[in-house]
Amino acid sequence: MRIILITIFFFQYLLICGQLLNNSALYYSDSLSQAIQFQGQSYIGSTHLPMSITKVFYRGGTIDQQMKEKAASRLNKLNRVGFESMFNISYFNNRPVILKKYGFYLNATSIASLGAEYTDDFYLATIDGNTAYKGEYINLQQSGFHSRFYNSLALGIMNNKFKLGICYTSIQSEINAQIYQGGIDVSADATQLDANINGYMTSSNNSSKLLNPFNWGLGLNFEITNLINKLDSNYNSRIIAGINGFGVQKLTLANYIYLDTNLVYRGAHIQNTSDFNNSILPTNILDSLNENLSQLNFLPFELYVHKIGGRKSAKIHSCYGLRYRSLSNYSVLIYAGAEYHFNKTFTMGSIVSYGGYSSLNQGIFARYKSKRIIAGLNTNNFIGLFLKNSRGTGINFSMCYFLK
Amino acid sequence: MLKKVCFILLIYTTILSCIKNREPINWEANYSIPLAHGSLGVTDIISDSLYSINPDNTINIHFKRNLYQLSLDSIVELPDNQLSNVFALPFPVAIDFNPGQTFINQPEEQNFSINSVELKDFSIESAILNYTITSTIQGEVIYDYTVNSAIDINGNPFQISIVVPAAQNGISSQISGTINIPASNWNLEGSSGNEINTILTTVNVKVSENNLLPISVSNLDTLYIDNEIKAIVPISARGYFGEEIFQTGLDTTKLDFLNSIVSGSIGLSNIEMNLITNNGIGTDFRMLINSLSSQGNNDIDLNHSIIGQTQNINRAYKVGNSIITSESNQLINSSNSNINAFLENLPSDLGYDIMVELNPLGNVSGHNDFIHKDFPLNLDIDLTTPLAFNSNQLTIIDTIDIDFPDSSGVNYGSLYLELTNGFPLEAEILISTLNSPSQLLDPALISGATLNSNNIVNTPTVSSHVLNVSAESMEEMKTSKKIIISAIFNTLSQPQLVDFYDYYNLSFKISADFNTTVTVP
Numbered sequence: 001m002r003i004i005l006i007t008i009f010f011f012q013y014l015l016i017c018g019q020l021l022n023n024s025a026l027y028y029s030d031s032l033s034q035a036i037q038f039q040g041q042s043y044i045g046s047t048h049l050p051m052s053i054t055k056v057f058y059r060g061g062t063i064d065q066q067m068k069e070k071a072a073s074r075l076n077k078l079n080r081v082g083f084e085s086m087f088n089i090s091y092f093n094n095r096p097v098i099l100k101k102y103g104f105y106l107n108a109t110s111i112a113s114l115g116a117e118y119t120d121d122f123y124l125a126t127i128d129g130n131t132a133y134k135g136e137y138i139n140l141q142q143s144g145f146h147s148r149f150y151n152s153l154a155l156g157i158m159n160n161k162f163k164l165g166i167c168y169t170s171i172q173s174e175i176n177a178q179i180y181q182g183g184i185d186v187s188a189d190a191t192q193l194d195a196n197i198n199g200y201m202t203s204s205n206n207s208s209k210l211l212n213p214f215n216w217g218l219g220l221n222f223e224i225t226n227l228i229n230k231l232d233s234n235y236n237s238r239i240i241a242g243i244n245g246f247g248v249q250k251l252t253l254a255n256y257i258y259l260d261t262n263l264v265y266r267g268a269h270i271q272n273t274s275d276f277n278n279s280i281l282p283t284n285i286l287d288s289l290n291e292n293l294s295q296l297n298f299l300p301f302e303l304y305v306h307k308i309g310g311r312k313s314a315k316i317h318s319c320y321g322l323r324y325r326s327l328s329n330y331s332v333l334i335y336a337g338a339e340y341h342f343n344k345t346f347t348m349g350s351i352v353s354y355g356g357y358s359s360l361n362q363g364i365f366a367r368y369k370s371k372r373i374i375a376g377l378n379t380n381n382f383i384g385l386f387l388k389n390s391r392g393t394g395i396n397f398s399m400c401y402f403l404k
Numbered sequence: 405m406l407k408k409v410c411f412i413l414l415i416y417t418t419i420l421s422c423i424k425n426r427e428p429i430n431w432e433a434n435y436s437i438p439l440a441h442g443s444l445g446v447t448d449i450i451s452d453s454l455y456s457i458n459p460d461n462t463i464n465i466h467f468k469r470n471l472y473q474l475s476l477d478s479i480v481e482l483p484d485n486q487l488s489n490v491f492a493l494p495f496p497v498a499i500d501f502n503p504g505q506t507f508i509n510q511p512e513e514q515n516f517s518i519n520s521v522e523l524k525d526f527s528i529e530s531a532i533l534n535y536t537i538t539s540t541i542q543g544e545v546i547y548d549y550t551v552n553s554a555i556d557i558n559g560n561p562f563q564i565s566i567v568v569p570a571a572q573n574g575i576s577s578q579i580s581g582t583i584n585i586p587a588s589n590w591n592l593e594g595s596s597g598n599e600i601n602t603i604l605t606t607v608n609v610k611v612s613e614n615n616l617l618p619i620s621v622s623n624l625d626t627l628y629i630d631n632e633i634k635a636i637v638p639i640s641a642r643g644y645f646g647e648e649i650f651q652t653g654l655d656t657t658k659l660d661f662l663n664s665i666v667s668g669s670i671g672l673s674n675i676e677m678n679l680i681t682n683n684g685i686g687t688d689f690r691m692l693i694n695s696l697s698s699q700g701n702n703d704i705d706l707n708h709s710i711i712g713q714t715q716n717i718n719r720a721y722k723v724g725n726s727i728i729t730s731e732s733n734q735l736i737n738s739s740n741s742n743i744n745a746f747l748e749n750l751p752s753d754l755g756y757d758i759m760v761e762l763n764p765l766g767n768v769s770g771h772n773d774f775i776h777k778d779f780p781l782n783l784d785i786d787l788t789t790p791l792a793f794n795s796n797q798l799t800i801i802d803t804i805d806i807d808f809p810d811s812s813g814v815n816y817g818s819l820y821l822e823l824t825n826g827f828p829l830e831a832e833i834l835i836s837t838l839n840s841p842s843q844l845l846d847p848a849l850i851s852g853a854t855l856n857s858n859n860i861v862n863t864p865t866v867s868s869h870v871l872n873v874s875a876e877s878m879e880e881m882k883t884s885k886k887i888i889i890s891a892i893f894n895t896l897s898q899p900q901l902v903d904f905y906d907y908y909n910l911s912f913k914i915s916a917d918f919n920t921t922v923t924v925p
Contacts, residue, residue: 129433
């Protein structure tokens with residue numbers, strides 16, 4: 001068994017991706033009375049874009065032909081790229097202070113998220129241009145993107161088995177766009193572009209205030225912890241499953257464009273020599289479809305299931321789970337891995353994951369555990385930091401400080 | 405431990421701040437887009453005022469241009485006028501005047517200098533009055549100046565009131581300033597009503613109410629007043645404008661639309677040119693056109709009976725306040741002149757030598773000549789020709805300004821033109837950058853439509869052309885911001901004249917393939 005796991009560890013390093021998971025240090029606490037937890041994480045990744053391109057997205061610079069070719073060689077019918085960054089601070093009090101049964105927790109979180117899902121045609125027509133599509137169809141179906149910045153406050157009750165809370169979310173900015181169906185027909189001589197689009201775009205009223213008065217969300221946070229082999233005290237393995245932000249959001253007077261139309265563009269229509277002075281782009285089309293309206297929608301939620309722990313005396317524990325973020329151009333992410341306990345205080349591990357914004361990913365992590373502190377550093381991006389052709393990079397830091 | 409946490413948070417924050425301060429993202433891509441489509445006929449190219457359609461759908465071209473104009477500014481010049489007064493007070497002994505008491509009240513008639521013109525009245529849009537007043541009086545006085553002849557639109561005379569400070573310790577006080585004179589009518593007939601170039605003014609000087617005590621004035625006190633009326637913008641004038649001769653000498657006016665033609669020839673027919681004299685001035689004129697020449701490939705003088713022959717031009721007259729202009733017309737056509745050769749010479753300039761004599765019979769109106777700025781004497785040419793011609797290697801070269809914004813990012817590319825030519829005209833279009841002779845358009849020849857036996861278009865001709873702009877050419881165009889276009893036109897069925905109909909047109913589709921550097925800020 002050990003040989004198999006070591007082999008898995010070894011080959012995981014040959015893979016070139018990494019992706020972030022919601023690894024909370026608190027999960028590894030054997031007993032909880034009061035604690036403060038800090039957690040920060042950032043991740044950027046793609047199903048096909050090499051890090052050399054992804055880095056250009058956040059550092060700026062030039063995307064050269066070699067990068068483009070590498071990205072194109074990994075294209076699927078549907079592709080993703082995304083960035084998420086989160087920081088939160090929480091206070092947990094597990095003593096039965098509410099109804100003599102439940103403890104409580106408080107949490108403040110700031111989340112930035114940017115993601116896109118697109119067809120191979122969409123990518124190639126944008127990055128390489130549409131010249132190669134003369135006489136062909138650029139399929140845009142299911143392409144979409146989002147950009148989001150939320151601040152949220154959560155308050156809830158808890159015990160050793162579950163947490164249940166309500167969270168208020170201030171939506172600082174939100175842009176969502178989706179093409180349900182459609183594409184662009186490029187005539188063979190490029191004298192006509194025929195776009196058939198069914199989709200929408202919503203853009204919120206942005207605010208620089210800490211709490212945006214125009215846009216808010218209200219949701220439930222729920223987490224359940226179920227011990228496996230609970231009758232055997234030699235085991236601490238458990239399943240932790242939860243959902244964050246399951247609720248509704250209100251966007252006040254958001255700019256909304258809905259398209260369900262066929263647009264034929266043949267360039268500027270010239271009927272008089274003075275028409276040559278006109279713009280060649282039909283500026284009035286989008287204007288006419290614009291409207292400002294208030295919307296009540298589902299709040300994007302996060303769903304997760306983690307299996308952690310094992311036989312207490314064992315040096316190696318397995319871990320696996322899944323994660324999903326709704327309305328975020330995100331696919332279900334599944335992962336599995338193992339961790340090695342060097343001693344009671346220090347643990348290292350590695351996981352392989354698939355999904356999310358990326359495809360096959362690999363990450364390593366280290367955890368320090370003492371009576372008062374559990375701190376974890378997840379270097380999911382470890383390989384991504386060094387290999388330009390890897391497809392993701394990220395960092396996750398989590399620290400839990402136990403109060404007396 | 406806290407230090408470690410802070411250190412990690414610092415790294416995290418630094419990563420985020422890097423994202424905010426990133427450079428623009430850019431990459432190269434090849435795009436193909438439609439640029440334009442449509443069709444253009446003759447009537448789409450020419451301004452509505454320049455053509456008319458005949459019942460048989462042929463087109464007449466009209467061209468009107470002013471050749472000569474004599475306006476108010478040329479005939480009545482209202483120069484700056486200096487109007488000065490010196491008041492040495494006529495009191496041999498010092499007399500005390502109480503606050504508010506007037507001690508000078510002097511109406512005056514003053515000559516308003518207007519060169520050789522004798523005016524009874526004029527009206528102005530505006531003028532400026534500059535004044536300088538010097539006083540030796542040992543007290544503050546109020547100077548009121550009224551131009552009784554200048555009546556504004558409300559019926560009030562122009563008037564100013566100026567506080568002149570007291571002289572101090574034997575040193576004169578001085579005040580000067582500028583006042584705008586509003587739109588007004590100026591009567592120059594003086595107090596008798598029979599004068600010319602005479603205005604009536606009144607000067608009043610009184611002791612200011614600000615003096616607490618009476619002030620003492622004697623013949624040792626003096627008030628110097630300098631008024632200058634300048635920057636007069638006239639609207640109209642009435643009087644006798646004198647006898648004067650205006651001569652243009654040999655002069656030219658450009659015909660811009662023919663300026664670009666560098667070689668070749670055209671054949672025209674049934675040209676009519678009217679020389680129209682329109683006189684809005686209430687004076688008689690005598691006009692002599694010494695010469696009218698076409699300055700193009702050669703210099704060709706117009707041969708017509710009007711050349712060298714004096715024409716009498718009647719004066720305009722008024723009905724109420726309306727001015728009725730006097731108009732006369734001389735028709736010049738191929739049967740009474742060499743107008744065909746005159747225009748087939750493709751003149752870039754029209755040369756002329758014109759003499760106009762004002763009031764050749766003297767002051768026959770009894771100082772009732774009139775002129776208004778909106779009613780000058782005009783000599784216009786009004787040309788009408790059927791759009792029927794032949795052109796043989798008619799070559800037009802023009803330098804076109806183009807402006808590629810730096811942000812366009814276009815590196816190189818090709819324009820594709822699909823043309824359906826419904827004109828009985830073939831054209832060879834040569835397009836090049838300013839410093840390179842290589843031709844960008846391929847093929848350069850746009851064939852003309854095919855004609856039937858009546859020289860009417862039977863079938864339009866379809867052709868495809870590519871305008872290739874290499875990276876070097878694009879760079880050169882971005883630098884020079886110019887391209888040179890040379891077009892050589894030949895009508896079909898030479899040497900017969902070909903009629904152009906209003907339904908002839910050129911249909912086109914233009915698309916572009918281009919390599920561009922996309923920049924995302």
